Structures are given as C-alpha cells and as structure tokens.
Amino acid sequence: MFQEDGSSSVTSSPLQNFPMTLLSPAPTAAHPWLKELKPEERGLYLIHLLLNCSSLVAAGNLESANIALDQISGLASPQGDTMQRIAAYFSEALADRILRSWPGVYKAFNSTRVPAAAAEEIAIRRMFFELLPFMKVASVISNQAIVEAMEGEKMVHLIDLNAAQPAQWCALIQDLSARPEGPPHLRITAVHHRREVLDQMAHALSDTAENLDIPFQFNPIVVDTKVEKLDFEKLRVKTGEALAVISVMHLHTLLACEDDPRGGLSSSNDSGSSSPLSSPHSPGVESFLNAIWGLSPKLLVVTEHESDHNGRYLMERLGESLHFYAALFDCMESTLPRVSLERQRMEKMVLGEEIKNIIACEGTERRERHEKLEKWSQRLEVAGFAGVPLSYYAMLQAKRLLQGYKCDGYKIRDENGSAVVCWQDRPIYSVSAWRFRR
Amino acid sequence: MAASSSSAFLSSRDESEQQLPPPPANKRRRNQAGNPNPDAEVIALSPKTLMATNRFVCEVCNKGFQREQNLQLHRRGHNLPWKLRQKSTKEVKRKVYLCPEPSCVHHDPSRALGDLTGIKKHYSRKHGEKKYKCEKCSKKYAVNSDWKAHSKTCGTREYRCDCGTLFSRRDSFITHRAFCDALAQESARNLNPPSIGSHLLGLSQQDHMNQGALSSHDILRLGRPSPQYETLVSPGEFRPSPRPSLLHPNHDHDHQNQPPHNSMFPNKSSLQGLMHLPQLHMNNTSPNSSTGLFNLSFFPGNTNNTASTMDGVPHHSAAGEDSTLFSSGNLMSIAIPSLYSTSHGMQSPGGAQMSATALLQKAAQMGTSTSNNAGASSSLLKSFGKSPDHHSFGDGSIYNGGSGGGGNHLQDLMNSIAAAGVSPAASMFEQAEYRGFHGGNSNGLSSLEQAGRLTRDFLGVGEIVRSVREQQQQSGMDHHGKETQPFGGGSFR
Numbered sequence: 045m046f047q048e049d050g051s052s053s054v055t056s057s058p059l060q061n062f063p064m065t066l067l068s069p070a071p072t073a074a075h076p077w078l079k080e081l082k083p084e085e086r087g088l089y090l091i092h093l094l095l096n097c098s099s100l101v102a103a104g105n106l107e108s109a110n111i112a113l114d115q116i117s118g119l120a121s122p123q124g125d126t127m128q129r130i131a132a133y134f135s136e137a138l139a140d141r142i143l144r145s146w147p148g149v150y151k152a153f154n155s156t157r158v159p160a161a162a163a164e165e166i167a168i169r170r171m172f173f174e175l176l177p178f179m180k181v182a183s184v185i186s187n188q189a190i191v192e193a194m195e196g197e198k199m200v201h202l203i204d205l206n207a208a209q210p211a212q213w214c215a216l217i218q219d220l221s222a223r224p225e226g227p228p229h230l231r232i233t234a235v236h237h238r239r240e241v242l243d244q245m246a247h248a249l250s251d252t253a254e255n256l257d258i259p260f261q262f263n264p265i266v267v268d269t270k271v272e273k274l275d276f277e278k279l280r281v282k283t284g285e286a287l288a289v290i291s292v293m294h295l296h297t298l299l300a301c302e303d304d305p306r307g308g309l310s311s312s313n314d315s316g317s318s319s320p321l322s323s324p325h326s327p328g329v330e331s332f333l334n335a336i337w338g339l340s341p342k343l344l345v346v347t348e349h350e351s352d353h354n355g356r357y358l359m360e361r362l363g364e365s366l367h368f369y370a371a372l373f374d375c376m377e378s379t380l381p382r383v384s385l386e387r388q389r390m391e392k393m394v395l396g397e398e399i400k401n402i403i404a405c406e407g408t409e410r411r412e413r414h415e416k417l418e419k420w421s422q423r424l425e426v427a428g429f430a431g432v433p434l435s436y437y438a439m440l441q442a443k444r445l446l447q448g449y450k451c452d453g454y455k456i457r458d459e460n461g462s463a464v465v466c467w468q469d470r471p472i473y474s475v476s477a478w479r480f481r482r
Numbered sequence: 483m484a485a486s487s488s489s490a491f492l493s494s495r496d497e498s499e500q501q502l503p504p505p506p507a508n509k510r511r512r513n514q515a516g517n518p519n520p521d522a523e524v525i526a527l528s529p530k531t532l533m534a535t536n537r538f539v540c541e542v543c544n545k546g547f548q549r550e551q552n553l554q555l556h557r558r559g560h561n562l563p564w565k566l567r568q569k570s571t572k573e574v575k576r577k578v579y580l581c582p583e584p585s586c587v588h589h590d591p592s593r594a595l596g597d598l599t600g601i602k603k604h605y606s607r608k609h610g611e612k613k614y615k616c617e618k619c620s621k622k623y624a625v626n627s628d629w630k631a632h633s634k635t636c637g638t639r640e641y642r643c644d645c646g647t648l649f650s651r652r653d654s655f656i657t658h659r660a661f662c663d664a665l666a667q668e669s670a671r672n673l674n675p676p677s678i679g680s681h682l683l684g685l686s687q688q689d690h691m692n693q694g695a696l697s698s699h700d701i702l703r704l705g706r707p708s709p710q711y712e713t714l715v716s717p718g719e720f721r722p723s724p725r726p727s728l729l730h731p732n733h734d735h736d737h738q739n740q741p742p743h744n745s746m747f748p749n750k751s752s753l754q755g756l757m758h759l760p761q762l763h764m765n766n767t768s769p770n771s772s773t774g775l776f777n778l779s780f781f782p783g784n785t786n787n788t789a790s791t792m793d794g795v796p797h798h799s800a801a802g803e804d805s806t807l808f809s810s811g812n813l814m815s816i817a818i819p820s821l822y823s824t825s826h827g828m829q830s831p832g833g834a835q836m837s838a839t840a841l842l843q844k845a846a847q848m849g850t851s852t853s854n855n856a857g858a859s860s861s862l863l864k865s866f867g868k869s870p871d872h873h874s875f876g877d878g879s880i881y882n883g884g885s886g887g888g889g890n891h892l893q894d895l896m897n898s899i900a901a902a903g904v905s906p907a908a909s910m911f912e913q914a915e916y917r918g919f920h921g922g923n924s925n926g927l928s929s930l931e932q933a934g935r936l937t938r939d940f941l942g943v944g945e946i947v948r949s950v951r952e953q954q955q956q957s958g959m960d961h962h963g964k965e966t967q968p969f970g971g972g973s974f975r
Binding site for chain 1: 837
C-alpha cells in the first residue's frame with residue numbers, strides 16, 4: 045500500500061524542482077491538491093506538519109518523522125514566503141537531529157563539507173547587523189551606558205566578549221572623544237574566535253582613534269569560548285582602570301553543559317545547590333560570572349535573545365523558537381524582497397544556524413541556549429551584580445534609531461530599567477546594564 | 483577673599499571649557515577658572531579643614547566663626563585683646579587652593595582654584611554628600627546656596643510641548659521639541675517612500691542630490707537630537723554639534739573625491755552613512771537585476787570602495803573594504819531596505835499574506851479551541867498555543883489517542899471551511915499521511931478541511947481517522963481502509 049501511493053510521492057519527489065525555481069515552490073504532480081492551498085492554508089499546514097514531525101522526532105519515531113519531513117519539503121522552500129522559509133530551516137534542523145542519531149552516517153555526511161569562507165560569513169553577519177536594527181540598538185544603548193558610567197574616568201578598559209562589529213566601538217570612541225572632560229585613555233580587549241574579525245577591528249578602531257587623537261590600545265584575544273575557557277589572565281586588567289565588560293549574545297553559550305540522555309540538563313535539585321535559581325544551575329556560567337565579578341567591573345552590559353530556547357525537551361524549544369524566529373523571519377520579509385539572495389544568505393547563515401543548533405543539538409554542542417532576561421537577572425544578582433537602570437537618554441537614542449528604520453514593526457520598551465527590543469509584540473533582544481556590587 | 487574675585491572662580495565647576503595659557507606674570511589679570519596664576523601660592527587644605535564651617539573659635543565661649551575678623555570683633559565683647567587685620571598695603575600674594583580629593587582635576591596645582599569659598603563649594607558639590615533636596619522636584623544639592631537658588635526657580639518657569647510633556651529647563655525642552663517635531667513631521671512625510679528611494683537611486687547625479695536634499699535631511703534629521711536641529715531644515719546650514727556621534731553623520735570621514743558642495747555636504751555624509759552597507763558578493767546577481775535591493779549600482783561611488791561594485795563587478799573577499807566602510811562607525815546609518823519594503827515588501831502571489839507570526843497565533847488558537855481533554859496527550863497545538871506544558875511531552879507515549887470529543891468540532895470546521903469555498907481535492911489523507919490507505923476521493927472534503935482535521939487533533943490521529951471514517955461513512959464516501967494507524971503511532975507500510 046505504501047509503495048503504491050508512496051512511490052508516487054517518493055520517486056517523483058518535488059524536491060528536485062525547488063532549487064530551480066526562485067518563486068514560490070511549484071506544486072507537485074503527485075499532490076494536486078497542493079496547488080489549491082492558499083498561502084495561509086499552506087502556512088497553517090506547515091506549522092502542523094512541523095509540530096507533528098518534531099513530536100515524532102522527540103518520541104524517537106524516526107520513520108514517521110521521515111514521512112513528515114517529506115511532506116514538509118514538498119511545501120517548504122527557502123525562497124518562498126515567510127512560513128515556507130521557516131519550515132525549511134526547521135525541517136532541516138529536525139533532519140539534522142535525526143541524522144545525529146546515526147553518528148556514523150552523520151559524520152560521513154559532513155566529512156567533506158567545506159566550511160564557508162570566513163570573509164563571506166563575516167560579511168553576511170555585518171549585513172545582518174546593519175540591516176536589522178536590533179544589534180544596533182543594543183550598541184547604542186550599551187555605548188551610552190558606558191559613556192555614563194565612565195564619566196570622569198581617565199583610564200577606561202573595555203572588554204568585548206564577542207567582538208564582531210567594529211562599528212560599535214568606533215562610535216564609542218567618537219562619543220568618548222566628545223566628552224567635555226576630554227577623552228580617557230582607552231583600552232579595548234576584544235575576544236573572538238576568528239583572527240580575521242579581530243584584525244579588521246584592530247584596523248578600524250586604531251584608525252578612528254588616531255584620527256581623533258585618543259590614546260588607544262587594542263588587545264585582541266583569539267579563543268573559541270565554546271571550546272575552551274577564557275583565560276582571564278590574558279585580559280590583563282590593571283588596577284586603577286575603570287573596567288566595562290560587554291557581552292553580546294555570548295553568555296548563553298556558557299550554559300552549554302552535559303545534558304542527561306533524555307534531553308534534560310543535569311540539574312542538581314538537592315539542597316547542596318548554592319544557587320537559588322528556578323532553572324538548573326549551570327556551573328560554567330556561574331564560574332564565569334564570578335570571575336568577571338572578581339575583576340570588579342564598573343559596568344557589565346549584557347545583550348541576549350529574549351526568549352527561552354533552553355528548555356529540557358525538544359517540543360518546548362520548538363514551540364518557543366518557532367514563535368521567536370517567525371518574528372525574525374517576518375522582520376526580514378518586511379525588510380528585503382523575497383528574491384534577495386543576501387536575505388537568503390542571512391537567513392541561512394545567521395538564523396538557520398541558530399535554529400539548527402537549538403533543535404538538532406544537545407549537550408555541550410547545543411550552544412544557543414537562549415534564556416529570558418529574568419533568568420539572567422537572577423544569575424547576575426546571585427553573582428554579585430546590581431542592576432543599573434538604563435538612562436532616559438539611552439532609551440531616547442534607541443527609539444530614534446528605531447524610528448529611522450521607517451518600519452513600524454520595531455518597538456522598544458523599558459522593563460525594570462532594561463531595554464527589550466521587539467518586533468511587533470514579540471520580544472527579540474534584551475539589553476541590561478549591571479555593576480559590580482560588594 | 484574679595485567678593486569680586488570669587489564670582490569668576492565660582493564658575494569653575496568641574497571642568498573648564500577653555501584651556502587658555504596663563505597670562506604673563508606681571509599683569510594682574512583675572513585668570514580663567516582652574517588655570518591659576520603661575521606664581522600664586524598654592525595652599526592644600528585637608529578635607530576636614532576645608533569643610534570646617536567655623537575655623538575660628540573663641541577661646542572663652544567656644545563660639546565658632548567663619549572669618550577671623552568676626553572672631554576678633556566677638557572677642558571685644560569678652561574684653562579680650564583683639565586685633566583687626568587691615569588689608570596690607572603691600573602686594574598680597576595670591577593664594578590658590580587645591581582640592582583635597584586626589585582623583586579630582588583640581589587636585590593638581592596647575593589646575594588649582596583661586597578662591598577659598600570656591601574650593602569649598604566645589605568640594606561639597608563634587609565630592610560631598612547631597613544633603614539638600616528640593617521639595618518640588620527630587621533634585622539634590624550639596625551646597626545650601628545652590629539648593630536655595632534652585633528652589634526659587636523650580637516650577638516657576640515651565641515649558642510645555644504640544645505633546646503634553648512638561649519641562650522646567652529650556653534646553654531639555656528644546657531638545658525634546660526638536661525630536662517631537664521630527665515625529666510629527668515624519669508622520670506627515672510618510673507619504674512617499676518610493677520618492678525617497680528614488681532620491682537614493684539618483685545619488686550619483688548631483689542634481690538628484692539637489693532634489694534629494696530635503697529627504698536626506700529628513701533622514702539626517704531623524705538622528706539629530708541637537709537643538710540646532712531646527713536650523714537644519716534649510717539645506718546648507720549644517721552645524722555639527724558636539725553630540726554623541728552615534729547620531730551624528732560622519733562628516734569627518736571624507737573619503738569622497740567629490741567637489742565639496744557645501745550645501746550638499748550634510749546630504750553626503752548622511753548618505754554616506756546610508757551607504758554603509760557591506761560589500762556584497764555580487765557573483766550571482768546581474769547588475770541589471772531588479773532584485774537588487776542590495777544591488778549597489780543604486781549607490782554610486784560616494785565611497786571609494788563602492789566604485790568598483792557599481793560596475794557590477796563581483797567583489798570577493800570584502801574584508802578590506804569592510805574595515806574602511808565601518809571605520810566611520812556610524813551606527814545611525816539608516817537601513818535603506820526598509821524604505822524599499824514599503825514598495826517591494828509583500829510580494830504575495832495572490833491575496834493577502836499573513837505573516838508567520840500571525841499564522842502561528844492562528845494555529846495556536848485553532849489548537850486551543852479544540853475541546854480535546856485527552857489528559858496527558860493534550861494536543862500538540864493545544865500546548866503550542868499556551869506555554870508548553872512540560873509534562874505532556876515526556877517521552878514516547880504521546881500518542882495515547884484522543885478521546886472522542888473532536889468529532890463535533892470537525893463537523894463545525896468542515897462546515898466553515900466548506901463555506902469558504904475551497905475547492906475539493908483529492909484526499910490528502912490517503913496520499914500524504916496515511917499511506918496505508920487506499921485512496922478514494924473524499925468528495926466533500928477540501929484540502930483545508932483535511933488540514934483542519936489535522937489541526938484538530940494531531941496526536942489523537944487515530945481518533946481523527948476514526949471520525950473521518952465515520953464522516954465518510956456518513957457521507958457515503960469510500961472507506962479509507964482498515965488502516966487505523968495513528969499518524970505517529972507506528973510504522974507505515
């Protein structure tokens with residue numbers, strides 16, 4: 045029975061057709077009813093297929109999941125409308141997850157993959173930074189917080205834990221040079237896993253500082269914090285300097301730890317756990333925060349995704365991430381035309397990779413462990429930091445920036461002194477400032 | 483401490499704006515605040531001494547006085563010998579005072595303050611505790627006179643913006659109003675996004691830039707918080723303000739070789755900011771393709787880097803250019819694509835496109851509206867609609883098969899969807915999910931109805947199948963076959 049009907053769909057799979065078409069995917073001959081689906085219906089159907097498939101995958105029912113994936117691939121497309129794209133990336137993530145249950149196959153399948161050229165990925169990420177205002181808003185807010193915290197300071201040391209965009213620091217250098225009391229002696233330590241990024245940043249920042257005649261030092265540190273721990277000695281924090289630590293989309297990677305085989309975290313619920321957190325305590329991030337606290341920074345600015353993608357179970361993560369990335373894909377849709385290759389690349393290399401990591405990976409490999417601000421606030425308070433409310437002027441600048449994008453989907457709101465940037469009603473990123481507290 | 487000299491030095495709050503060299507020594511000139519006469523006597527007092535209100539104490543009654551003269555006059559009352567010091571005729575050595583706080587600018591002798599009262603007030607203001615609080619607003623002051631002066635004017639002079647916000651200070655009012663105006667005028671100006679786009683399109687031509695002046699000014703204006711904003715309305719009056727550079731077009735990064743057209747200068751810099759898009763790999767796009775939001779042929783060589791891309795020559799390895807592009811660090815470069823979005827945005831093949839977010843919400847609603855109280859096996863959608871219920875997704879045993887509550891809803895859904903006029907199609911059950919089923923066509927069922935059925939109760943699919951079969955039996959359709967495998971329950975054959 046399966047062969048009769050199934051073969052028609054398997055062999056004349058629509059998959060081959062899709063990469064050729066740049067428009068919405070052409071319906072297949074095997075499923076004429078697909079032609080009849082309006083985009084909204086197709087979108088709804090895709091959602092249900094995705095949910096169904098992921099529950100199958102979570103249950104371990106891989107054969108049925110395979111069939112579900114087949115159907116999804118008949119409808120999804122990275123060049124289609126928003127829901128089709130989302131479905132494409134989520135189904136890819138699910139397929140990746142399935143494949144990992146056969147480690148031999150997985151490794152062989154990926155063994156000859158050539159990683160994307162570093163330059164391309166850097167360019168795509170920069171485009172993402174420029175195109176969508178979220179990261180820029182975070183930069184503006186954190187720069188303002190830094191300028192305010194460093195008022196009157198003569199020696200400023202800035203540590204960027206995930207240094208990717210020189211633009212933020214160029215702007216900060218300009219701000220600091222415009223201070224009434226004159227610029228401080230500025231030192232920036234940047235941490236990143238790619239040497240090229242740090243080289244670019246060194247050039248850009250040194251040029252800016254030189255033009256403005258500011259005493260400036262740049263200290264690059266190449267380390268993949270996902271793989272190895274950051275050696276705090278390398279940061280070379282000196283006494284007497286005012287320290288600001290900036291963490292953009294970085295803290296959550298430290299939550300990666302060994303999960304138990306059922307997909308949960310190895311939580312210690314016993315009374316021995318020192319941290320009164322509602323979430324299982326994660327030793328990695330705790331020790332990191334304690335180490336930062338040990339440097340007694342004047343300011344710590346944390347930017348994180350404002351969504352819980354660190355659930356124990358796949359279905360939780362799927363639900364949350366579907367909503368979250370749907371908002372981001374909608375945002376892309378209203379920013380770039382569908383035919384834009386750059387949009388596709390950004391969706392693939394930035395969003396798609398995050399989705400894949402959230403859905404497909406477990407344990408230490410799952411690094412995109414986004415959590416909401418309230419959990420981060422708890423962790424930071426336990427580690428000895430006190431929240432610094434963002435100033436009116438910082439929020440004002442952020443609002444202006446968003447208005448400059450002439451798209452009324454972007455919203456920003458103040459949540460207990462922290463900023464949350466939203467797309468329509470969906471929170472996307474949060475920016476919060478903290479200070480060392482005894 | 484002559485009163486006349488104190489006022490000048492009182493103005494030296496913390497930092498002095500001008501750094502003039504000290505005047506020649508033989509001229510007795512009033513120095514700039516914080517830049518004392520080089521041959522003045524430097525006096526460093528301890529904090530305690532500085533803050534002591536009554537340094538001169540009568541030995542008889544221990545009454546304290548701020549000035550020695552007053553103490554002397556007081557001693558007359560005790561019949562004690564007193565001596566009023568006259569102002570000496572010889573040249574009095576100027577005294578300058580240091581702030582005892584080591585981290586303060588005025589701790590350094592070259593930046594000493596010339597007046598004792600001044601240094602006292604400075605120390606209180608900067609390094610002291612703010613003990614005085616205004617009643618009306620919550621402003622705090624360390625120096626009594628400051629507090630009194632403020633209380634006099636607090637609330638007396640108010641500025642109100644059209645939007646209703648109240649200000650007590652003129653400068654903050656003006657800042658706000660500039661911004662507020664921007665809002666008002668932006669909403670008035672939001673009529674023609676394509677026109678703005680066409681201005682951007684015509685960047686290469688000077689005349690286009692001329693026409694584009696106003697809209698670029700709009701864009702320029704968006705980022706300007708300065709009070710001088712109001713003067714920016716007319717092109718050519720571009721006054722850079724000492725405001726944070728994030729909102730400041732980078733006019734100091736003049737990479738262009740273009741004739742410095744003065745009135746166009748602000749446009750250029752803002753447009754330069756606008757054009758801070760990274761170099762793209764144009765390998766796959768032809769220069770003439772209309773896809774090109776990022777077709778940088780729209781943006782001619784106003785930056786030295788983009789010149790080559792204007793020919794549509796693909797740029798490889800954008801690393802070098804990227805750094806220079808971003809060296810200007812203008813975070814306020816406006817996202818041009820968003821301008822296009824209004825014209826190109828929703829390219830729907832037909833009909834209104836729902837955003838993915840809206841679709842998800844709709845799906846969630848459809849899920850929650852099901853009355854399936856299947857206990858542990860609450861439908862995927864039901865949980866999807868709310869925050870995920872952890873316990874329902876334990877492991878494995880999701881498919882407990884729903885209770886039979888869904889049938890009625892299916893009927894309702896089918897009716898509503900049939901009303902929506904979706905054309906009948908081959909049963910997707912047979913061909914798609916339920917491979918095990920032979921296909922008869924379900925005449926009455928449209929594809930969406932079937933989708934709807936799926937949405938009803940994904941998990942309890944067996945129930946769906948059962949109810950579908952019931953329906954079909956009712957409507958006399960072909961039997962779906964004996965296969966009762968729920969969707970996920972087992973292997974399909």
